[in-house]
Amino acid sequence: MILIDGKKLAAELREELKQEVSELKTKYNKVPGLTVILIGDMAPSQIYVRNKEKSANEVGLKSEVIKYPDTVEEKTILDKIEELNNNDSISGILVQLPLPKHIDKQKVIETITPSKDVDGFHPMNVGNLSSGYESSVPCTPLGCYLMIKKIEPNLSGKKAVVVGRSNLNGKPMTQLLLKENCTVTITHSRTKDLKAECLEADIIVAAVGIPELVKGDWVKKDAIVIDVGINKTENGLVGDVAFDEVSKVAKALTPVPGGVGPMTIACLLKNTIDCFKRSQK
Numbered sequence: 001m002i003l004i005d006g007k008k009l010a011a012e013l014r015e016e017l018k019q020e021v022s023e024l025k026t027k028y029n030k031v032p033g034l035t036v037i038l039i040g041d042m043a044p045s046q047i048y049v050r051n052k053e054k055s056a057n058e059v060g061l062k063s064e065v066i067k068y069p070d071t072v073e074e075k076t077i078l079d080k081i082e083e084l085n086n087n088d089s090i091s092g093i094l095v096q097l098p099l100p101k102h103i104d105k106q107k108v109i110e111t112i113t114p115s116k117d118v119d120g121f122h123p124m125n126v127g128n129l130s131s132g133y134e135s136s137v138p139c140t141p142l143g144c145y146l147m148i149k150k151i152e153p154n155l156s157g158k159k160a161v162v163v164g165r166s167n168l169n170g171k172p173m174t175q176l177l178l179k180e181n182c183t184v185t186i187t188h189s190r191t192k193d194l195k196a197e198c199l200e201a202d203i204i205v206a207a208v209g210i211p212e213l214v215k216g217d218w219v220k221k222d223a224i225v226i227d228v229g230i231n232k233t234e235n236g237l238v239g240d241v242a243f244d245e246v247s248k249v250a251k252a253l254t255p256v257p258g259g260v261g262p263m264t265i266a267c268l269l270k271n272t273i274d275c276f277k278r279s280q281k
């Protein structure tokens with residue numbers, strides 16, 4: 001079984017991106033800039049943002065974190081986004097989710113200009129992805145996609161089952177696999193027989209949030225299994241896939257932690273660089 005080492009793949013991707021940033025700097029005499037807006041002091045968000053900033057600096061991007069207390073007014077955030085939209089030195093804008101209840105998430109997402117939407121959440125990017133046009137793609141599914149392609153470069157005709165239909169993970173993952181000519185089944189909480197669906201799959205991507213939902217006897221021999229889930233349990237951090245069981249049948253599997261997570265952040269950097277490149281065209 002191939003253990004898909006997300007840390008290693010993310011380090012390789014960061015190395016490529018570092019090289020690319022250095023070439024862009026020579027060509028344009030400037031580097032891509034990423035601005036992250038962080039509202040409140042929730043510990044997980046603080047950690048994510050710190051990691052994002054560290055990785056951005058590592059590859060040579062210009063990065064900035066703007067912090068607000070969780071009492072900040074929605075208008076202050078929307079005005080700041082508009083200001084960043086109009087600032088040529090900023091290539092990518094990310095507002096760290098979740099947001100306090102009094103701030104309308106969709107309004108925030110739609111205020112970020114699509115060309116700087118490094119999360120790929122703006123409806124324009126969602127539409128472009130589903131139409132097969134160039135767009136920013138949400139970082140986690142993009143990371144999953146790159147990992148799958150490392151294992152199996154030609155996905156044409158493969159059967160893929162995506163477990164979970166969130167806008168963040170399941171839906172964009174489905175679009176990426178469709179673009180690769182997979183036959184994709186998207187499953188969710190109302191799917192009648194999830195085990196039977198999974199057993200058909202050459203590729204399974206689980207993004208649910210239920211510890212070890214996907215069992216060993218749900219997986220076809222030699223399937224590629226990508227585990228997006230991050231679940232805190234009394235036994236520590238586990239994914240949505242029963243790792244020990246599935247590792248006995250799968251051809252390749254991502255661990256949790258150390259699988260999808262590190263690739264997500266590397267893909268944010270990739271998206272920032274891609275936004276910069278598109279803005280120079």
Ligand code: NAD
Nearest residue numbers: 140164165166169188189207208209228229230260261264
């Ligand atoms: P979500 O709660 O938005 O969506 C979960 C999806 O799972 C829903 O579409 C729901 O229909 C489906 N679902 C629920 N119960 C099910 C069941 N019994 N069978 C089949 N489908 C079921 O979650 P999300 O934001 O997509 O996140 C999913 C998981 O991925 C979480 O554990 C989250 O922490 C993790 N995550 C990891 C990363 C990363 O970088 N590794 C990034 C984002 C999210």
